[in-house]
Amino acid sequence: MAKRKVLIAQGGGPTAVINESLVGAVLKSRDYDSAGAVYGAFHGVSGILKEDFINLSQESPENLENVAKTPCSALGSTRDKPDEKYCQEIFKVLKAHDIGTFCYIGGNDSSDTLRILAEEGRSADYALRCVHIPKTIDNDLTVNDHTPGFPSAAKFVASAFAGVNLDNRALSGVYVGVVMGRHAGFLTAAAALGRKFDDDGPHLIYLPERDFSMDTFISDVKAANDKYGRCVIAVSEGIHDAAGAPIVTKLAQEVERDAHGNVQLSGTGALADLLCDAIREGTGLKRVRGDTFGYLQRSFLGCVSDVDQREARAVGEVAIEHALGGDRDGTVTIHRTGGGASYGAEYKLSKLEDVAGKTKVMADEFIASSNSDITDAFADYLKPLLGSDMPEPYRLEAERVGKILGK
């Protein structure tokens, strides 16, 4: 049997561990005699059209291991979503380079691209194995228990809120932190994992799975501030009103829209500033501060979950095992084998159409009935994913001294 090449590409938003999957796939390919050279396409499917390939078979294991530990798509990424015509152009290039396997590391859009390519390949009678390797900080892929990239981003968000809670405790006021997530609130909900003591923030958490009402929000903030003398709030960038309109559009006269007509949510502090203004106006509180976590949460150098690293490596390896060892198309999916301290994960090959273009959001059992917090079930779900070295804050424990002047 002639050796045919393997092509790997990365699509969509980068994550802290997306290169673990790349390196897992590259190194695993070296176990198969049937595999020819392993190519990487720069900037996802857009690089395929341009024949912008690198020969990953030349990479030393040492450099690959260093790249694996580096955040953000080493091959570059793209937001392109190929249609049928785009796919036909892709086939011309794959054919010219004799590529027999295409592994695409990405979210539900990338999965959908592979679904189309696999179908087109069958109609065109071009033998192509298409295997999707999951990745997204949004944690919104169906079938999967969770997705590589999410645990590390969640660790960043939990660490950030643990820190701003301490900051807010030292200099009290109201703090709003805006977290990525258009439709799924998993990453925002991770803010809760920064809590340790009963009065720790975030005291309020707002997710896109629930309609957002400004009146309820203001009265929630008032109540929390009355109770704690301060208030830390985690908000998803995707919060929307009952009609589905993003809250951020209430401020912006002109909003930026992407190629799919979605309002641009990241890369602007508008939502945090809008909410801070509303709090000042609605509560009369003066020290109100807002941060938008932005791109740091998916790219920060040096904040990674070791569980996430291992799993991201594994899904890359498993993809190659199915493509080269099993001659199968599909999407690698992660399934939990045990909870809490006995946490474990196993990997299956699922159908591309079961994940492609679909979005998972948080289950009702993960969201508190107040609609402004998460449940213990969510904390139990997320905790083992954060890895072995999540830092923990401590407090002074000694007693207060009796007053002498007592004024």
Add this chain to the structure above:
Amino acid sequence: MAKRKVLIAQGGGPTAVINESLVGAVLKSRDYDSAGAVYGAFHGVSGILKEDFINLSQESPENLENVAKTPCSALGSTRDKPDEKYCQEIFKVLKAHDIGTFCYIGGNDSSDTLRILAEEGRSADYALRCVHIPKTIDNDLTVNDHTPGFPSAAKFVASAFAGVNLDNRALSGVYVGVVMGRHAGFLTAAAALGRKFDDDGPHLIYLPERDFSMDTFISDVKAANDKYGRCVIAVSEGIHDAAGAPIVTKLAQEVERDAHGNVQLSGTGALADLLCDAIREGTGLKRVRGDTFGYLQRSFLGCVSDVDQREARAVGEVAIEHALGGDRDGTVTIHRTGGGASYGAEYKLSKLEDVAGKTKVMADEFIASSNSDITDAFADYLKPLLGSDMPEPYRLEAERVGKILGK
């Protein structure tokens, strides 16, 4: 000699290592038989007025070590700047509790408070040792080579820019990151330490030590984007025009001012959004994103320089040695004993009035003649402070594959 109590408090903005200084002072006090109980005042000088004290002598070494590793003032903080009358109220409380030594961990405001207290003590014939323990992420204290808290915040900023540079390389566009620093640009300049390869960002760095011109800024961004096909920019929140007016005020109709009349710069995304709009309008570029690093850079749980930890511990210890062992007032200052790999620091006791109320900014030799970058001298200055485990990004090294279709 009767044992008199030691009082410790923390003032101003929290840092990642401010509790190392607290714990250093508490544990070192235990070496002195002359020291009575060690009290901590909650929320700085404001807690003294309220007699809001904790007896730190009851704290176990184990818990103190855990607190030392926790970011943000464990005793809470304050923005109060006492005047003469306030100081007289403080004396009443110190006298009532028989406090003979007051160590205040803070920046130039806290140092000034101690200067006033020491003077008032002498006029009131109240025997009080006042020792200032330096702390500030702004790195703006005179006499000091650098200040505890700055290296850890600098590591956060460098790690963040190393990450967003990778993100921006994967999905190209223009990225603006706004960093804390009203008058001193040290922390913004730290962004440059995230660079490794020649084409790495930040490609442009704007500091409050130089006047900011929007026209020059736009043409700088155009030129950098033409050269690199993308552009990462680090901006200090304190940038101002030639007349000294903060750039952020150009947007905001109503700006928030603090008790000292300073425009509120942190806790809002306004400056990043203003600059992004200006770039879109001035260059026609479409993918322009802005983040404001906000409170994360001084509080993030789990990003700390080990050099900073050690030095913050040491300044707390040295303060007690001078107060209890030497019976002297002053401010502990850090001095560099060697550069590069032979980096070392020594600690002296300087006069309170040499640091109190003064602000150090970046030396001209640290700022490139372009006014939009730093010099190698600054990189050499900062690098040893970032500690032993600053992560490093890696790239794929293999060759590009020849095009077959060559379109």
